[in-house]
Amino acid sequence: MKNIHVSTTVNGDPTEFICAPDESLLDVLRDRLRLTGSKEGCGSGDCGACSVMVDGRLVCSCLVLGAEAEGAKIETIEGMAKGDDLHPLQQHFIDGAALQCGICTPGILVAAKALLEKNPNPTDTEVRYWLAGNLCRCTGYDKIIKAVQAAAAEMRGA
Amino acid sequence: MALDENGKRTFNIIGTRPPRPDGIDKVTGRAMYGADATAPGMLTGHILRSPHAHAKIKSIDTSAAEALSGVKAVITSADFGVPEDDYTRDVQDNCMAREKVLYDGHAVAAVAAINAGVAKQALKLIKVEYEILPHVTDVDAAMKPDAPIVLAGYAMDGLPKGMSENVTHHFEFGHGDMDAGFAKADKIVERSFTTAATHQGYIEPHACLATMGGDGKGELWVCTQGHYHVRGVCADILGMDASQLRVTASEIGGGFGGKTTVFIEPVALALARKSGRPVKLVMNREEVFRASGPTVSSSTDVKIGMTKDGRITAAHATLRYQGGAFPSGTVQFGAQSAFAAYDLDAVQTIGWNVMTNRPKEAAYRAPGAPMAIYAVESVVDELCQELGLDPLDVRLKNAARKGTKSAYGPTFDDIGLEATLEAAKAHPHYAAPLGPNQGRGLSCGFWFNFGGNTCVTMNLNFDGTVGITEGNPDIGGSRASISMMAAEELGISYDKVRTIVADTNSLGHNDITDGSRVTFAVGLATIKAAREAIKVMCARAAKIWDIDADAVYWEDGFAKPSGPNAGAFEPMSIEEIAASSPNTGGPIAGHHEVNADGAGVSFGVHLVDLEVDPETGATTVLRYTVFQDAGKAVHPDYVEGQMQGGAVQGIGWALNEEYIYGQDGRLQNPGLLDYRIPVASDLPDIDTVILEIPNPGHPYGVRGVGETPIVPPLAAISNAVSRSIGLRMSALPMSPPKILKALKSKG
């Protein structure tokens, strides 16, 4: 299996890597670029822990080939805070205890950010359905929904 | 250590909601979990697993795999010794099958290779010759005398006639005259129930990184609830001294009991030893389902007698739990906890642990209790319906309270059940109107909680800040709670304290993070360690003031002279004492090592409204409220989080989650798609009401809270469904086909 050379942009930085043709973007991010904030919970698109943005679309990076990243813009959890400035979602997740073990948190934050960019004023039901592909086993989702809404309110006010 | 003499003390920090110390790492993706570590020259480990439920291993030929370029080690059970100790041998045999495979997914060989592609290719080159044996996966079938024997030699002492050797333990609890009790009843309900095996469903699969040098020293990075336990078991299996194996707990992506044992760790260490290189081993999700430790499935008979006015006269339960391919120890907790919420004159529970060809069960949040209490609370609810009684009134009438001789033997001290029931009764949820096809259900829940072996060290830095070193992986925010307790005791602010989870070399033994023990036991040890440090700090201040150490006391972060007779000194701050510590005798620390007791039992009550679609059998949970006694809620957000998370796991158990086995004994749904844990859109808000009835066994009154919340949802949901459809449900999960079938049977 011959490896492929890929030029892409990750969190705004021009990035090059080589990967096997059957290697997922998630594996590339984690094993080749050492961006381990994206997690593998299932490898089949059923848990959302590997959520990233590819060209402005929310996707599971386990369902994208690394090779497909050629020329694309990838955004991961590692790019969400600007230096020490947390994104309002990140801050509200901490303040609202919306995480316990934290393994699903990066994926949920990436997904929630995508939601609020599309819909700055969602209902609870809209948040719940948007995040249905992000499994969390610790929180029962209650505090996650509240934290997303608190962040949304702050972002609308800003 | 008992509740502080000044039991009614006010707290400055306990009960507030400061941000967690691991928060920023976790929201930025920096936190390091089991699969996130790397090492120079690291290999990838993969495991070959049995496709059969039960088979004899006739031969394993690994030569082709070994010959494959890029493969650095291949191991089978032959690479391990045979431990003398039963427990260690069972754990090892579960990690790598010897002679027989006992379940679909049982490991038979493992490889370490330069990358995943080569490792997967190597697995395909391993030839295993199996002789397929008959299998059994159902608990009732496995108890029958003609059932296939899963493992010979484990039958219980004095196995009753007519029972299979698969029955490994029998337990019986209770007191009083059963016949007389039932004779007094106006109404007796007797019913049988089943629950499916469910999985803890942590989102992080098991993962570790093992290194073994030629000098026999080992390093293990692993996601686990108990790295000291991992060290002990792995050292035993690999024939190492405990001191030579250092285990570091990674951040842990959920456990719920499922990470209290080992599955891949000894395999990774053996591969590292054989290859001479670091080996990372990560389960995929399918492996997690097939080969980690789900909870038991159960079959239960319950019989309860009640008077017209709602007094329970006698209660009986027989519980049969299958715990998979090795002897398990779960049914005793079911048999003990089944009737814990009730004050009974006549009660008896009988439990049987049974082996089947399924993965060996591991603990799952209040292990053994949810299935038992589900059956009991269902029958209590049915009696209330039959007798036209309010289900909360009946529970209040029969509630266990201080002085009640519990169904499992001991007499209860201060417990919060009555207050919890009263809170539920007074809550607007209980009086809210219900619409068509809607039902309301409730259930009590109980868990014992415990303490256990715990070590904490508190180091005072020269700038007056404090480092706490403890040895229990943080699965729900415990580093925050421990820092809070340290800050409270020292009288300093929360942000002056940092708590870390140490590796196995840095502290003495710490028991696993389980039994809802950490906030209780580690908190208790932290308070004691802080008090020891305070004693030293007071002595240092006394030295400086040149007065007697007894004449100094500690308050709000300052050493103070205890009265005018002691001398007129300005209070000395922790910063001043810390800064001068090199001059007054050296660094200051406090530590405490204890096997903590007195955890205090925990009760909860859950209330649910739901609607059943009469045409499809689909259930929608509309409203959910959790009431629980937390003793003292150290960080109320995390207490609520435990209550909410446990409730939702229980909701999943009640409605959709199950291990589905085919006729061939293979697991049909080893993935998150078809295992169906609840998603965000399945649920309403989970409201919480925390009650605080102080635990007399803790200086701040803390009780464990983590496990109890998974107990009540099973019956609460089942009772609500049963009331909604007008038919008593008796099998979990209540998936839509099951409910629709019941509705059809009603006509």
Add this chain to the structure above:
Amino acid sequence: MRYVKAENVAEVVQLLQDEVGVARVLAGGTDVLVQLKMGMVEPDLIVDIKHLEGIKDIVSEDGGYRIGAAVSGAELGEHAGVVALWPGVVEGVELIGSTQVQGRATMAGNLCNGSPAADSVPGLVAADAVVRIAGPDGVRDCAVLDIPVSPGKISLTKGEFITSIFLPKRPERASDAYLRFIPRTEMDIAVAAAGVSLELDADGTCTAARVSLGAVAPTVLLVEEAANAIIGTKLDEASLEILAAACSAVCNPIDDKRGTIEFRTEIAGVLAKRAALIAYKRAGGQ
């Protein structure tokens, strides 16, 4: 395995035709990558068609819409025109997987995966949608109904792939709806599903209808008896009962981890009934 990012249709056809081993077309990849990961398929060639010209476009055509094979569910759902004309088709597509999966999954891929439970397919069949196929013999059109052959098998021949799906124009008072049953509210595979498309006259009487069922037989079903039950009616209770019974009567499902034969058969009728009512309302029926 080779990965090729194809530049044009001819290249795709050539690559697919020349490959002696297993070839897979990659559009959204949400099925292919899962199969790859699980070891269910070990392709020798993956042809990425996302970069073909027009393959991600939605264009008006003859009063209907031609939807490129690589248009994702999320993109389709953002297209106001398609949503207005064929809301039932769109809701079927939008039910495939999570929001994340929607960012990638395509109708064409969902169809080509050959699953009897594919969420987009009953809606497309009810809509009488037509796929455009490029192949060694040029371009051909084919009704969606004729694409699935059996679970996992489709009627495309070697070298062929779908380039677009055409949704036809609609008269004034017409609409459609899709409903599926899953145990949770999201993330599951349909246990049974129904798509209904109908047209009404000025007084709300149904003049034309197509009713399709998913996950209750080896392939998607078009149930003419069910459509006939509501044509000429205003979807009164009695006609809906006949529709439901007609749907249940043609079911030929399996028992599996997702549902029983009995359950699937029963709820197929319930879903068709409910979907018909939704479509009726959308079409302006009272």
Add this chain to the structure above:
Amino acid sequence: MVKVAIWGSLRRATDGKAEVEVEAGNFKQLLDQLVVQYPGLKPQIKRGVSLALDGKIYRDNWFVKINEDSEVVLMPYMVGG
């Protein structure tokens, strides 16, 4: 003498007695005496037992003091999730 409540399935080893009396001032003496007087209890005690003393559960502490009038209940060794 201390009265010790024995759970049902262990009563095979105590001649059917639900409560036995042993001379013991602490947990260790109690376990030692139980094994001496009722050797059938040894396998379970080896596997692990907890001790509920006046309602409080102890898992391992040998030297927990037991008074003559204490309520003593033998329990299976406790674990959790």
